Amino acid sequence: MPTGAPVDQAAVAAAFGRLEQALGANPKAFLPVGGDVAFFVPGANPPTWHLTSLAGAVCIRPGTPPFPVLTIGITPQALGWLVEGTLDVPKAFRLKRLAIEGDPAALAALVRCFAEQVPAEAPGL
Secondary structure, X not given: OOOOOOOOHHHHHHHHHHHHHHHHHOHHHHHHHOOOEEEEOOOOOOOEEEEEEEOOEEEEEEOOOOOOXXXXXXXXXXXXXXXXXXXXXXXXXXXXXXXXXXXXXXXHHHHHHHHOOOOOOOOOO
């Protein structure tokens, strides 16, 4: 994944806030992901984040879950696109803005949580 440019820490925190808010408004949308998700955002402080569902509520916090079904390496810009619902996954992989370890179906389920909230003509990656 590309690194080197300074990371807008406030933008990363805001993206995770939007992610939590969107999934918190519809926690059932997160169920198809199938478990905890770890995010690694190079250059962010902190660089690792943990997305989970606790007692039916979706929450995100700094750190790494012990047994994630999916670990996502994602650039700050691609993280913004994910929560906006405009992430072009194949292109992000090709451009090294996205990498995963774990179940690709869990990534597809997570992306669908946001893509379904955006009009089809919204700009993407």
